[in-house]
Structure formats: C-alpha cells, structure tokens
Amino acid sequence: MHDFRALRADPTAFDDDLARRGIAPISDDLLKYDEERRSLLNDLHQKQADRNNLSKQIGQLKRDKQDTSELEAQGIALRQELEAIQAKADALDAQIFEILAGLPNRLAPEVPNGADETENVIIHQWGEPKELGFTPLQHFELGEKLGMMDFTVASKLSGARFSILQGALARLDRALGQYMLDLHTNEHGYIEHVVPLLVNEQTMYNTDKLPKFGDQSFCTTDDRWLIPTAEVPLTAMQADELIAVEALPIRRTALSACFRSEAGAAGRDTRGLIRQHQFYKVEMVSITTPDESEAEHERMTRCAETVLEKLGLPYRRILLCSGDTGFGAAKTWDLEVWLPGQQAWREISSCSNTKAFQARRMNARFRPKAEEGKKVSPEFVHTLNGSGVAVGRALVAVMENYQNADGTITVPEVLRPYMGGLSKIG
Structure with missing residues (x-):
C-alpha cells in the first residue's frame, strides 16, 4: 500500500514512478477524490456539532415542559443528512482504497527502465x-x-x-x-x-x-x-x-x-x-x-x-x-x-x-x-x-x-x- 501523504506532497513524482511501470498518471484522480472526501468529512463534523447543539436545545425545552416537535423534526432531517454524507464519504474511501490496492510498489531509483x-x-x-x-x-x-x-x-x-x-x-x-x-x-x-x-x-x-x-x-x-x-x-x-x-x-x-x-x-x-x-x-x-x-x-x-x-x-x-x-x-x-x-x-x-x-x-x-x-x-x-x-x-x-x-x-x-x-x- 502507498503512503498517501507522500502522494499529496509530490504527486508528480508518484506519477513518474508509476510511469516507469507503464501505468498512466493517477494522482489527479486520487487527489480529487481525497479532496472531496475531506470536504464531506468537514461538513459531517459541522453537522454533527449542529445536531449536538440541537439535542441540547431539545433537552432544555423538555425540562421546561415546552413543545419540541419542530426541533425533533429538524433532528431527524439532520440525522438523514449525516447518514447521506457518511455514505458518500465511505464510497469515496472505498474508491480510493480500490485504486491504491491495485497500484504496484514504487521502484527503487537504481532499478533500470525497461519494457520486459x-x-x-x-x-x-x-x-x-x-x-x-x-x-x-x-x-x-x-x-x-x-x-x-x-x-x-x-x-x-x-x-x-x-x-x-x-x-x-x-x-x-x-x-x-x-x-x-x-x-x-x-x-x-x-x-x-x-x-x-x-x-x-x-x-x-x-x-x-x-x-x-x-x-x-x-x-x-x-x-x-x-x-x-x-x-x-x-x-x-x-x-x-x-x-x-x-x-x-x-x-x-x-x-x-x-x-x-x-x-x-x-x-x-x-x-x-x-x-x-x-x-x-x-x-x-x-x-x-x-x-x-x-x-x-x-x-x-x-x-x-x-x-x-x-x-x-x-x-x-x-x-x-x-x-x-x-x-x-x-x-x-x-x-x-x-x-x-x-x-x-x-x-x-x-x-x-x-x-x-x-x-x-x-x-x-x-x-x-x-x-x-x-x-x-x-x-x-x-x-x-x-x-x-x-x-x-x-x-x-x-x-x-x-x-x-x-x-x-x-x-x-x-x-x-x-x-x-x-x-x-x-
């Protein structure tokens, strides 16, 4: 498996190494999927914070014997959004993993170039x-x-x-x-x-x-x-x-x-x-x-x-x-x-x-x-x-x-x- 940090740090070198094995450039796709996944995770964390705040509000209203139906509906909608975001992030994770798992090791510099x-x-x-x-x-x-x-x-x-x-x-x-x-x-x-x-x-x-x-x-x-x-x-x-x-x-x-x-x-x-x-x-x-x-x-x-x-x-x-x-x-x-x-x-x-x-x-x-x-x-x-x-x-x-x-x-x-x-x- 490859070190994704090394790919992020120098995607050109990553692609150049794979090119020595006759493999087309792949870093752009991987970085795009990774950026999208990280954006989804940021959104996920924000919505989790929103849901936590909402839960606190609902708890307080219940203690004050007030109606919480509207906030509970918002909570259900937030949960569904969280599940959808998590599913997208998981799908991207799986896609990145599948690509990386199919890529060969990077060659040592002293390995000579050659077709066969x-x-x-x-x-x-x-x-x-x-x-x-x-x-x-x-x-x-x-x-x-x-x-x-x-x-x-x-x-x-x-x-x-x-x-x-x-x-x-x-x-x-x-x-x-x-x-x-x-x-x-x-x-x-x-x-x-x-x-x-x-x-x-x-x-x-x-x-x-x-x-x-x-x-x-x-x-x-x-x-x-x-x-x-x-x-x-x-x-x-x-x-x-x-x-x-x-x-x-x-x-x-x-x-x-x-x-x-x-x-x-x-x-x-x-x-x-x-x-x-x-x-x-x-x-x-x-x-x-x-x-x-x-x-x-x-x-x-x-x-x-x-x-x-x-x-x-x-x-x-x-x-x-x-x-x-x-x-x-x-x-x-x-x-x-x-x-x-x-x-x-x-x-x-x-x-x-x-x-x-x-x-x-x-x-x-x-x-x-x-x-x-x-x-x-x-x-x-x-x-x-x-x-x-x-x-x-x-x-x-x-x-x-x-x-x-x-x-x-x-x-x-x-x-x-x-x-x-x-x-x-x-």
Missing part, C-alpha cells in the same frame, strides 16, 4: 556452463527414461501441470529441500517454521497477493486461499504488531508446498517441472528497519547464491528492470541457473525488497530507539522475501548439469549424506 525481461541487467556470473561431451537431455527426458518421473499418471489424477516422482528422484527432491533448510538455519541464521498452507483473504491482501493475483491463486469454497509461497504466512505473522526494535531483524525460513494456477502461462513450459500448479520451495523472509533493508537484501541474495555454489550449479545474478519487477517489489534480484538440456538460463530464485509496501498493508511497525527523555513515533518495518531456492527447479538443474552419457545422474557431493551415501542415480 529482455532489458534486465546481468550483474555477475558464477561458474561456467559445463561441456558434457554429449548431447544433453532435458530433465523430463532423463526422468522418464529412468522410470522415476511420471506426468501421464499425474495428469490422470489431477490434470495438466502436475507430476509424480518416485524412487531415487523422489529422495533427491527431498534431499534438496532438507539440505537448503539445514544450510539456512545452521549457517545463515534463519529460524525454521512450519506454516499453514491455507490462509484467509486478509493474509493474502497483507502480502500484496490480493487483489492483483487472485486469478493466479487457488481459493477454497470456504474462502481460504492455498498459499502461492510461504512468504505469505511468514511475513503476515507480523500483521498489526508493534515490534521491539531490539528484535529486528527477524529472519524466517520454511519449506512448503506452493500452489499457483499459472494463469496466462498457456503454452509455456508445458512439459516437465518448470511450471507446475503444485511445487515445493524453501522461502526466506526478513523483517527489518528501513536503514538496514538494502544490506539485508544483499545478504538474503547471497544466501540463495550460496545454495547454488555449494551444489556446483553455474548461475548469474540479474537486476530486474522496471517492466519486469513484480507488483510488490521495489527492487528484485533474480538468480538464473544454467540448464544444459534447454541450453538456456532459467530463473531459480527471486529475492525482493518490498520496503514498507507490505508493512503498510498489514500495519507492521517498530518503535525506533530514542534519546533519553524523548519520544519517537512508530515507523513501518521493511519486509523482504526470497527463494532459497525453488526445490523443483533445483532438481531440474541438478539432473541436467550432473547427467552422464549413459543416462545416469551423479549426485552432488553435498547431497550424498541426505541420500544415504548414494553417489549415482541410474
């Missing part, structure tokens, strides 16, 4: 794509040849964009998730959580998934939502909280199932694990003070990069341009991993700083330290989220980068303890 992903900026690359010495297969070809990956039966059970893993590949998938959790909790200082997979509408709104992404999420018949990422419950735990500054930063992680309808993805990655309705992801969430959020963003991204480095997977860091930055993010680093079977770099992690955007929606604040004898007002925290990393895509990357000419898959060294010592899948 083709104008993202490569920051650095770690590792070089391996020369395998044979024509590499894509992960679904490998999995099906091994008899450990089944899309046909999954489709019979659930429809398109579902999969079944079995045997050593199912264990490798589990090993990846456990390894990432251990790394983030033991070495990176995140606290592990097990979170609900179903949340209410307010929780989805708090973390900017509604109303914008309603068509990309699954909703139950009792109005609960399947989480698109563990970011949702991990972040919204702080809703309506005043956090002690000494408790910051808060760092949380969870391995959870994630559910997305993939609306608008028709024809993209229709085979394999890249784009599924159900998948698993290790999520990282940080909640911190505004002056620490940029450093926390870099720290979080390095945690995700460390996963890939320890797995020996070549990757590159990308700074997303204005046209590709997500709705709630002020700035996003993407990590893309090399997939030999596709001969392409594909996203495996996205780490975003939302600054105070989510905190305003969920009213999550902290009270800064103050000098002795002085009081300071609470401020909104900054929230950050990142994949640490997507388990299915990590499985794809391991399968394709560690495949052998005979169709077997070498298990990366760091995963072998989680695989009972197994060094090769075949």
